[in-house]
Amino acid sequence: xxxxxxxxxxxxxxxxxxxxxxxxxxxxxxxxxxxxxxxxxxxxxxxxxxxxxxxxxxxxxxxxxxxxxxxxxxxxxxxxxxxxxxxxxxxxxxxxxxxxxxxxxxxxxxxxxxxxxxxxxxxxxxxxxxxxxxxxxxxxxxxxxxxxxxxxxxxxxxxxxxxxxxxxxxxxxxxxxxxxxxxxxxxxxxxxxxxxxxxxxxxxxxxxxxxxxxxxxxxxxxxxxxxxxxxxxxxxxxxxxxxxxxxxxxxxxxxxxxxxxxxxxxxxxxxxxxxxxxxxxxxxxxxxxxxxxxxxxxxxxxxxxxxxxxxxxxxxxxxxxxxxxxxxxxxxxxxxxxxxxxxxxxxxxxxxxxxxxxxxxxxxxxxxxxxxxxxxxxxxxxxxxxxxxxxxxxxxxxxxxxxxxxxxxxxxxxxxxxxxxxxxxxxxxxxxxxxxxxxxxxxxxxxxxxxxxxxxxxxxxxxxxxxxxxxxxxxxxxxxxxxxxxxxxxxxxxxxxxxxxxxxxxxxxxxxxxxxxxxxxxxxxxxxxxx
Amino acid sequence: xxxxxxxxxxxxxxxxxxxxxxxxxxxxxxxxxxxxxxxxxxxxxxxxxxxxxxxxxxxxxxxxxxxxxxxxxxxxxxxxxxxxxxxxxxxxxxxxxxxxxxxxxxxxxxxxxxxxxxxxxxxxxxxxxxxxxxxxxxxxxxxxxxxxxxxxxxxxxxxxxxxxxxxxxxxxxxxxxxxxxxxxxxxxxxxxxxxxxxxxxxxxxxxxxxxxxxxxxxxxxxxxxxxxxxxxxxxxxxxxxxxxxxxxxxxxxxxxxxxxxxxxxxxxxxxxxxxxxxxxx
Numbered sequence: 001x002x003x004x005x006x007x008x009x010x011x012x013x014x015x016x017x018x019x020x021x022x023x024x025x026x027x028x029x030x031x032x033x034x035x036x037x038x039x040x041x042x043x044x045x046x047x048x049x050x051x052x053x054x055x056x057x058x059x060x061x062x063x064x065x066x067x068x069x070x071x072x073x074x075x076x077x078x079x080x081x082x083x084x085x086x087x088x089x090x091x092x093x094x095x096x097x098x099x100x101x102x103x104x105x106x107x108x109x110x111x112x113x114x115x116x117x118x119x120x121x122x123x124x125x126x127x128x129x130x131x132x133x134x135x136x137x138x139x140x141x142x143x144x145x146x147x148x149x150x151x152x153x154x155x156x157x158x159x160x161x162x163x164x165x166x167x168x169x170x171x172x173x174x175x176x177x178x179x180x181x182x183x184x185x186x187x188x189x190x191x192x193x194x195x196x197x198x199x200x201x202x203x204x205x206x207x208x209x210x211x212x213x214x215x216x217x218x219x220x221x222x223x224x225x226x227x228x229x230x231x232x233x234x235x236x237x238x239x240x241x242x243x244x245x246x247x248x249x250x251x252x253x254x255x256x257x258x259x260x261x262x263x264x265x266x267x268x269x270x271x272x273x274x275x276x277x278x279x280x281x282x283x284x285x286x287x288x289x290x291x292x293x294x295x296x297x298x299x300x301x302x303x304x305x306x307x308x309x310x311x312x313x314x315x316x317x318x319x320x321x322x323x324x325x326x327x328x329x330x331x332x333x334x335x336x337x338x339x340x341x342x343x344x345x346x347x348x349x350x351x352x353x354x355x356x357x358x359x360x361x362x363x364x365x366x367x368x369x370x371x372x373x374x375x376x377x378x379x380x381x382x383x384x385x386x387x388x389x390x391x392x393x394x395x396x397x398x399x400x401x402x403x404x405x406x407x408x409x410x411x412x413x414x415x416x417x418x419x420x421x422x423x424x425x426x427x428x429x430x431x432x433x434x435x436x437x438x439x440x441x442x443x444x445x446x447x448x449x450x451x452x453x454x455x456x457x458x459x460x461x462x463x464x465x466x467x468x469x470x471x472x473x474x475x476x477x478x479x480x481x482x483x484x485x486x487x488x489x490x491x492x493x494x495x496x497x498x499x500x501x502x503x504x505x506x507x508x509x510x511x512x513x514x515x516x517x518x519x520x521x522x523x524x525x526x527x528x529x530x531x
Numbered sequence: 532x533x534x535x536x537x538x539x540x541x542x543x544x545x546x547x548x549x550x551x552x553x554x555x556x557x558x559x560x561x562x563x564x565x566x567x568x569x570x571x572x573x574x575x576x577x578x579x580x581x582x583x584x585x586x587x588x589x590x591x592x593x594x595x596x597x598x599x600x601x602x603x604x605x606x607x608x609x610x611x612x613x614x615x616x617x618x619x620x621x622x623x624x625x626x627x628x629x630x631x632x633x634x635x636x637x638x639x640x641x642x643x644x645x646x647x648x649x650x651x652x653x654x655x656x657x658x659x660x661x662x663x664x665x666x667x668x669x670x671x672x673x674x675x676x677x678x679x680x681x682x683x684x685x686x687x688x689x690x691x692x693x694x695x696x697x698x699x700x701x702x703x704x705x706x707x708x709x710x711x712x713x714x715x716x717x718x719x720x721x722x723x724x725x726x727x728x729x730x731x732x733x734x735x736x737x738x739x740x741x742x743x744x745x746x747x748x749x750x751x752x753x754x755x756x757x758x759x760x761x762x763x764x765x766x767x768x769x770x771x772x773x774x775x776x777x778x779x780x781x782x783x784x785x786x787x788x789x790x791x792x793x794x795x796x797x798x799x800x801x802x803x804x805x806x807x808x809x810x811x812x
Contacts, residue, residue: 065700066692072768146765152742153725153767240743246726247741281605283615311728311763312739313720313746316647320640327632334628335621341592342620344599348611351600359600363593370585377635379642380578382737383563383571386728386763451560452732454763457771459690461701461759466559 028123031115032521033100034417036122040097041410043125045486047089050133052479054082059441059475062468067459075458076144077160081132083147084164087264088171089129091398094406095267096121096178099206101417103182105511105519106200108191108528113184114177121177128170135160135167146456148257151238151249154227161231165224172217179210186210191510193530197291200509201284204291205270208298212259212266215302220256223249247312254305262301264398266294268365268405269336272358274509275408276340279355280347281506286339293332293339300329310381319378326376330369337366352504353427357408360435361401368396371446386456389449395442407434407485414489415503416511419518420496426488433481440474564732567758567779568750571735573642581635588631646735649749652717654710660720660727660740660762663769667708670719674789677796681706683772690772702759707776710752711785717749728764731777737763752779 021029030036057078061069070078100118104111112118135142140158143149154161186207190199199207227249229235236242238249277284284290307326310319340362349355371393375381384390407430415421444467449455453464460468501517511519514528566572603609654672658665664682669675684703688694697703710716720729720740730737734750752758760775780788 065696067690068692072771076765076768076770144767150726150765153765156725156767240741245744247744280603281611282613285615286621287615289616289621311737312741313748316644319643319647323639323643324636327636330632331625331628335625337592338624341596341599344596345603346609346612346614347599347603348605348609349600349603350605359596362596366589366592370589373585373635374578374581377577377581377639379639379646380574380581382646383574383578383732383735385737386730386765447559447561450563452564452760454730454761454771456765457761459701459771462696462698463560 029119031111031119033104033112033115033118034519034521036112036118037097037100037102038417039122040093040100040125043122043129044090044094044097047085047093047129048482050129051082051085051090052482054078054085055475056479058082059472061458062460063472064469065460065462065465070458072458073144074141076146076456077136077142079456080144080146080149081136081142084167085129085132086398087147087260088168089125089132091264091402091406092171092175093125095206095209095264095402096175096182098202098267098271098406098409098413099178099182101413102511103185103203103206104189105515105523106203106509107186107189107194108510108514108524108530109185109189110522110524112181113189114181117177118181121174121181124170124174128167128174131163131167131170135163138163148250148253149224149227150253151227151230151246155231155239162228165228168224169221172221175213175217179213182206183210183214191524191527191530197288198530200270201273201287201290202267202270202509205266205273205294208294209263209266212263212298212301216256216259216263219252220260223252223256226252247309250309250312251306254308255302257308258305259298259301261394261397262297264402266298268361268402269294271405271409271412272340272361274507275354275358275412276343276362278412278504278506278508279352279358280344280349282343282347284339285342285345286335289335290339293335296332297329300325300332304329307376307378307381310378311385323376323378327373330373330376333369337362337369352411353422353424353431354408354412354504356428356431357404357411360431361404361408364396364400364404364438368393368401371396384449386454387449388445388453388455391455392442392445392449395445399442400438404434407431410489412504412507413511414492415496415499416515416517416519418493418496419499420492421499421503422488422492422496426484426491430481430484430488433484434478437474437478437481441471441478442474444470566735567733567752567754567756568735569753570642570646570750571733572753573645574735577638577642580638584631584635646748649717649747651715652749653714655717655719656708656710657719657721657745658708658729658740660722660724660729660766660773662724662767663762663773665708665727665729665773665775667706671717672714673711673786674792677789677792679706679792681708681776683774685772699759701772702761702774702776704774704776707757707778709778709780709785709788711782712752712755712779714782715749715751717747719745719747721745725766726764727762727766727773729760729775730763731758731760731775733758733760734777739764752777755779755781 027039061075138159141160143157143161143164145153145157186203226237230237236244238244238246273284304322304326306322375384375393411422411427448464448467453460499517502512510528515523563575563578566575655670657668657670664680666680669677681704684705685701689696689700720738722740722742724742727740728737729740736748736750738746738748756779758777762770762773
């Protein structure tokens with residue numbers, strides 16, 4: 001986002017702010033939270049495009065029954081890499097980008113606590129992303145095992161599997177360093193008077209997410225490392241013939257995997273909790289209960305993992321325990337939804353693009369919550385496990401949840417970051433097209449799942465044809481719509497109108513009230529004075 | 532299970548809500564397949580019951596939200612109130628969902644317990660997942676000793692678009708699993724290579740087949756007919772091409788089938804022995 005570069009002003013009077021480098025070296029060596037935040041966001045968008053192209057391939061193959069475009073092996077590689085790239089390459093880095101940009105400004109800190117480590121956490125990502133993409137070009141191609149990488153199918157894969165494992169290691173290191181940085185920054189670098197319970201909710205959700213990441217990512221690293229040694233060094237962690245157990249892999253993976261869902265969802269909740277009050281011109285309802293609900297969700301997320309495994313054949317007591325624990329998550333999640341609606345209630349609402357995406361999030365994420373409730377019931381899940389119902393469910397949570405919230409956040413903070421306004425009309429078009437096409441893709445997938453279509457198949461029985469066609473057309477529309485988003489952002493950066501210091505009437509956190517637009521390259525070098 | 536009246540209410544509400552869809556979705560499948568076992572009927576009822584609750588909550592929550600979107604607009608000159616907490620309301624909307632969950636968990640618990648009760652089976656069949664077909668061994672009950680492999684019967688030409696696709700495209704096998712109607716059939720699952728999953732939607736049965744381990748599930752078919760499902764765990768290249776077909780027949784027909792299979796197996800066994808005897812000479 002070059003506008004930031006241009007306007008941060010050498011006028012600041014400190015000589016060179018870029019550590020003596022310019023051009024590409026500036027970005028490679030930068031330790032500035034704003035630069036690093038920008039790089040995270042652009043990297044995430046690039047990965048979003050790569051993962052999106054894979055989704056288009058998947059939907060093109062599924063447009064009609066029969067094998068037309070790709071062979072089943074390549075299809076499996078597509079579903080695997082689409083999942084891994086979207087989860088680890090697109091969504092997670094996007095929210096780390098938000099965290100980098102916003103947390104120091106929202107708590108009145110000059111930068112992140114560990115500025116050099118911050119640089120390293122980002123620069124691991126392009127290498128991890130490259131490993132994932134290179135895996136397509138090695139013998140055997142990318143792994144076709146699904147993003148969950150279940151053993152022992154992983155043992156049958158070629159070299160691409162090893163590249164993917166190393167990519168996951170790098171991504172994990174990056175996430176752990178990123179979250180250590182965020183937690184340390186929030187706990188130690190708040191401006192005087194910025195008590196924990198006065199922080200914007202976005203900082204709270206990231207504080208909790210930071211802990212989740214630090215706890216969960218090493219578990220994933222363990223799972224893939226065991227896969228690696230099973231593949232090459234004669235261990236049998238997941239092989240019954242040597243005393244291991246394939247289901248052990250699933251337990252370890254989902255012990256990471258379920259907290260991962262909230263690692264993605266909680267920062268999204270944080271963004272929404274900033275946007276809805278701003279456009280309702282009314283303080284967030286139930287701030288304290290939001291904090292408690294977020295913590296409750298985080299804690300519960302560690303004791304529900306086996307609801308992803310109702311069909312592996314657990315004892316009845318385990319089925320029941322995981323079912324009860326899972327349904328419990330509906331309580332704190334419900335509290336959050338009720339709080340957001342209560343924030344809107346009797347507000348003074350306006351519907352600029354960030355608010356539209358926030359309402360879209362609220363509406364669709366709640367539907368994802370409902371299908372989650374249906375899936376939580378072990379008895380019903382037996383029928384729906386590994387069908388398109390699950391695909392619909394988690395895309396309601398990941399796309400309509402995390403992605404829509406990221407869009408809300410981008411439109412909300414873009415004027416602050418770049419000093420320029422985006423085009424409101426085009427923003428609204430982006431919202432409505434995304435909303436319509438999203439539901440076209442995924443709403444009908446509930447029907448496919450109920451009627452019995454398994455996921456991860458390149459070809460399907462004739463009775464599923466119509467819904468698949470609708471879904472594919474929606475997917476192509478959704479994909480094209482995101483090019484409009486790129487256009488809107490680029491146009492905003494290059495030729496948007498100048499934004500006022502506080503373009504949103506109801507926004508009230510420090511980045512709006514205490515900093516000019518765009519903020520100086522080094523903000524809050526002296527802590528702000530808080531009333 | 533939820534009470535009969537709730538069940539009926541559920542049906543009516545679901546029917547009413549989807550009335551708009553019905554013209555569009557006339558020949559389309561949008562719900563669970565018609566149940567053909569007591570467990571599947573339970574799952575069906577449970578799903579409808581939960582859907583009714585979900586729809587009621589949905590209308591409640593979003594009724595409030597959209598009313599707010601409609602009425603509390605800045606463009607209409609609505610001034611923002613400044614309240615930001617209310618302990619009573621917050622307590623209520625924590626406790627009430629919890630109570631609703633108990634009403635959901637109770638019937639679900641009963642079904643889970645029933646699903647897991649594999650005791651007193653009349654017939655036990657072992658289903659072995661292999662890349663990419665199923666092996667069936669009748670290990671106990673009438674038909675004990677019968678053993679065969681079941682794989683996709685759809686011709687390659689149909690898959691690759693060189694021939695018209697049959698009605699049961701991808702859902703037909705050379706040798707279906709045959710079981711008698713009204714008998715409790717226990718299915719043991721295992722696999723020889725990677726994890727597969729034995730899934731029969733009409734019976735609401737899905738059990739992963741895990742290499743090196745034996746797991747079990749059960750069903751009791753309530754009607755005769757041919758029922759179709761697919762492997763439900765990604766198992767490599769041809770995961771989409773290893774269907775599961777169960778033929779449920781009346782008891783006498785089952786006995787006849789067993790007799791015929793035994794005869795065939797005996798003949799095959801005899802010819803193998805003869806061949807062995809010949810080759811050893």
